[in-house]
Amino acid sequence: MEKATDEGVEEDAYFKKLVSLEYQGQVLRFRVAQALFSSFQVDLGTRLLLRSLADAGSEAFREILDLGCGYGPIGLALKKADERRVVHLVDRDALAVEYSRQNAALNQLSGVEVYGSLGYDDVPARDFDLIVSNIPGKAGERAIAHFLLDAMHWLKPDGLVAIVLVASLEPAVTGIFGQAPNVEVVFRKAGSGHVVLHYHFVDSGAAPAMPESAMERGVFDRMQTTVDFQGVRYLLRSAYNLPEFDSPGFRSTLLMEALQELCGSQFRRALVFNPGQGHVPVVLWRLLRPGRVRLVDRDLLSLRYSEANLILNECPGDAVTLSHQVGVGAKGGEQADLIAGVLREEEGPEGIWLTVAQAAEQLAPDGTILVAGSSTAATRLVKRLNAQKLLRVAERKRRRGNGLLVLRH
Incomplete structure (x- = not known):
């Protein structure tokens, strides 16, 4: 597979087009592949999530995990907004991982870790300040609960999770949160058929033990x-x-x-x-x-x-x-x-x-x-x-x- 260069954009067997995104005064370019989600343009849900983080003030976020990163618009935009950050981008799709790597290079960003992971199973780092995710709508309720609730094991005690989901998925997410008394939603915004939620985990006493992997639990x-x-x-x-x-x-x-x-x-x-x-x-x-x-x-x-x-x-x-x-x-x-x-x-x-x-x-x-x-x-x-x-x-x-x-x- 050909790589992106600073001088131009090289095509490969999977390349479809170049798209752009403006965020906090910075313009980013992204190589996209036909076979990846949102290959026409950066989707409205991603834009809504990024806008919510800008409005909330995100200066304190230094270690960030982008779970299910696709070709990288959320994690790389947050990195471009403050290049002191260390951002991990993970996805189960190796094509998404490859394109995120290329897009980090295309936007001249260092301090970005990009690798494959099935949910959180392959994320070695802990103590993130912020975990962001565009929640997949067809993953199944147990998998969605894994994405939402297992975040506590990868967050700092005062860390934040910021997610976007299609509006039709909100009742299921509300039900998952209703069974987790340590979840506190601190922000909600709806628009363009999507809902953005920010939440954190309140102190419930002793730190919970790390769970078995999602595969081992049959998530x-x-x-x-x-x-x-x-x-x-x-x-x-x-x-x-x-x-x-x-x-x-x-x-x-x-x-x-x-x-x-x-x-x-x-x-x-x-x-x-x-x-x-x-x-x-x-x-x-x-x-x-x-x-x-x-x-x-x-x-x-x-x-x-x-x-x-x-x-x-x-x-x-x-x-x-x-x-x-x-x-x-x-x-x-x-x-x-x-x-x-x-x-x-x-x-x-x-x-x-x-x-x-x-x-x-x-x-x-x-x-x-x-x-x-x-x-x-x-x-x-x-x-x-x-x-x-x-x-x-x-x-x-x-x-x-x-x-x-x-x-x-």
Whole structure:
């Protein structure tokens, strides 16, 4: 992925446009990707939240955490307003992390820490003066409660949380706060279909013990079920905000059927990209038993649930490697003899091509790539593969507007 420079803005496979934001006399520019939230302009909720912090006077905030940072408008605007601040920006999406890093560089900001985290699970620092977040509306109530209430463990005793949410979510948030007597809301403002809340935690005696991680507590859990796929039975622990929570979709089904056709073949290293809840890697493991399974995805939630489901289905934990990253490129030149995954079509044709090209770079000479997507995406990919002769299309299948490609050198 290309980086932002001071002299201009370089495009990459995911880049859509440049947007600007004026805040407290400073103008910031942001690179945005089509596949990220609010790619047309900085959204109204973010602007409302930032305005509330400016009006409240935020001079005392020196250590700030931006939870679910997207491409970075909230955290970076607060940093630009006072460059003495140390700001941590975290997101479960590696593309958001990458674009936040680029936008910090584009706006010539140092003292910014940007990294992936599933909720607060991967945030090593404590004692923030301020935690800010644009609360996702489809995360599930337990996850939203985690974002709202677990903030106390990462705040200083007199720290503040400032959030924005869509107005339809306010009753659920009010209910969560109603069950937490140590929460005191000190500011509320509504506008443009959003609500901004500032709150802190009042002293309730002894400091509460640090909780287990959100994954360990099942904060993101939706259900656990048994799936029977053409005679292959497996357990599935599913998460909110990921598709295929009870059964595999058409594209995963195409991949899993193709894996069945490979039974009897030997594979040492398998790579599964965009694994979702984990249907494909679990069936791959149950059928083929490779020595190692590498899971690659932008989405840390998908990676952690796919790993958990592999282990739930008796795959040794030390046989599984997680790569939270943009694209599927490997470091160190490690090759895989089986690569399988569903295309992320919201990344556009260039993002899809980059995924396949990076997969080809790490495919063993006698290896196989299985990719599933819409019939339209598959057709475009076949045309480009034939034109550039990157890989050979060994087989193509179509079903109900979806397609599977079997690719080899």
